[in-house]
Amino acid sequence: MKSWPSPSLPSPVSGPSVSVTAHDTAQDAVVGVGPESGNARLYVCGITPYDATHMGHAFTYVTFDLLNRAWRDAGLTVSYTQNVTDVDDPLLERAAATGVDWAQLATEQTDLFRADMTALRVLPPDTYVGVVEAIPEVEALVARLSEAGYIYQVEDEHPDWYFATTRAEGFGEVSSYDRAQMVEVFAERGGDPDRPGKRDPLDCLVWRLERDGEPAWDSALGRGRPGWHVECTAIALDTLGASFDVQGGGSDLVFPHHEMCAAEAVAATGEPFAKAYVHVAMVGLDGEKMSKSKGNLVLVSQLREQGVDPMAIRLVLLSHHHLTEWSWTSEDLEANVARLAAWRAAVSGGTSVDAEETVRAVRAAVADDLHADRALEALDAWAADSPQANTDAPGARDTVRALVDGLLGVAL
Numbered sequence: 001m002k003s004w005p006s007p008s009l010p011s012p013v014s015g016p017s018v019s020v021t022a023h024d025t026a027q028d029a030v031v032g033v034g035p036e037s038g039n040a041r042l043y044v045c046g047i048t049p050y051d052a053t054h055m056g057h058a059f060t061y062v063t064f065d066l067l068n069r070a071w072r073d074a075g076l077t078v079s080y081t082q083n084v085t086d087v088d089d090p091l092l093e094r095a096a097a098t099g100v101d102w103a104q105l106a107t108e109q110t111d112l113f114r115a116d117m118t119a120l121r122v123l124p125p126d127t128y129v130g131v132v133e134a135i136p137e138v139e140a141l142v143a144r145l146s147e148a149g150y151i152y153q154v155e156d157e158h159p160d161w162y163f164a165t166t167r168a169e170g171f172g173e174v175s176s177y178d179r180a181q182m183v184e185v186f187a188e189r190g191g192d193p194d195r196p197g198k199r200d201p202l203d204c205l206v207w208r209l210e211r212d213g214e215p216a217w218d219s220a221l222g223r224g225r226p227g228w229h230v231e232c233t234a235i236a237l238d239t240l241g242a243s244f245d246v247q248g249g250g251s252d253l254v255f256p257h258h259e260m261c262a263a264e265a266v267a268a269t270g271e272p273f274a275k276a277y278v279h280v281a282m283v284g285l286d287g288e289k290m291s292k293s294k295g296n297l298v299l300v301s302q303l304r305e306q307g308v309d310p311m312a313i314r315l316v317l318l319s320h321h322h323l324t325e326w327s328w329t330s331e332d333l334e335a336n337v338a339r340l341a342a343w344r345a346a347v348s349g350g351t352s353v354d355a356e357e358t359v360r361a362v363r364a365a366v367a368d369d370l371h372a373d374r375a376l377e378a379l380d381a382w383a384a385d386s387p388q389a390n391t392d393a394p395g396a397r398d399t400v401r402a403l404v405d406g407l408l409g410v411a412l
């Protein structure tokens with residue numbers, strides 16, 4: 001599958017590189033992420049393409065774009081894989097409800113997502129894979145899990161295949177949930193703890209056998225389609241290998257999704273899935289949780305249609321730290337439209353102050369658990385001081401422009 005077009009890659013800014021840290025959910029601590037040198041490996045769970053990109057999605061992908069850029073700024077190369085869940089229950093339900101072909105819906109929404117990401121100047125992943133393209137990898141992973149004795153079929157009219165989740169070593173270490181909490185959240189987020197015939201309520205579906213009217217693929221497990229978690233496990237292991245640096249996604253993926261993926265990977269490889277699990281907080285609207293059922297989604301594409309500068313949207317996202325829940329407001333957008341104008345005036349104005357201290361502060365803030373919010377404050381101060389500067393430092397304007405472009409992904 002094609003990726004989306006790449007905006008300019010981070011431009012190197014002179015100065016010592018800083019090693020990158022981020023909050024790891026499994027350890028509940030800020031830890032170093034990525035190797036000291038060489039190649040960093042990142043997997044971020046992609047969209048289920050049945051609805052347009054809302055601000056919660058944008059916050060997640062801009063956050064990992066910041067990590068990608070911070071690693072590059074620290075002198076590393078990055079292998080970045082993202083999936084697209086282009087066949088799954090919510091997509092098929094939406095297609096059936098609206099009378100459109102599921103594959104066409106997936107293609108249209110994936111295209112819209114990529115257009116949104118391009119507008120927000122999110123660097124494309126190196127590998128962007130749909131589930132429908134990864135069926136052989138899923139099959140191979142299930143075969144491996146089966147050989148290791150982790151796979152069984154339920155005994156009913158639809159003998160689907162399940163993974164014995166709780167038998168995997170380290171199960172529970174990503175979320176640190178207790179069992180009661182796991183069962184409750186599993187039911188809320190696409191799981192089926194009450195399905196008869198399962199050996200444990202927390203066992204997860206890896207292969208759903210064909211039902212009337214649903215897409216299905218031939219496989220050694222019978223005609224059917226992959227379960228949700230196993231698709232990401234298979235794609236990540238196939239493209240990045242085990243023990244990759246960061247598994248990322250929205251905070252609603254901590255359990256069951258990332259816990260189940262980690263369990264499958266450990267059972268199949270004997271190695272940890274990822275070294276760190278980084279999660280991005282949810283975004284609300286005017287103090288309420290943003291959700292389809294409430295109909296209060298703020299869509300990136302809608303704002304673009306209204307003529308909002310995508311760079312101002314990106315600045316709103318960067319002004320919030322990824323661990324803190326926040327709400328989209330028009331005041332916040334206006335403030336960042338003004339911020340963008342102030343920065344643009346400062347980099348093209350008559351005078352500017354030296355930027356060495358600002359560059360250091362911005363890089364340190366981003367490398368410290370992706371605190372773009374603090375980086376923005378340092379740049380605000382530079383932009384505010386520049387028009388009153390006694391001595392002009394014209395090189396500083398180019399340096400700041402390159403820094404903001406390369407590290408923060410904002411074109412001035």
Ligand SMILES: [Zn+2]
Pocket residue numbers: 044045046232257
């Ligand atoms: Zn995933």
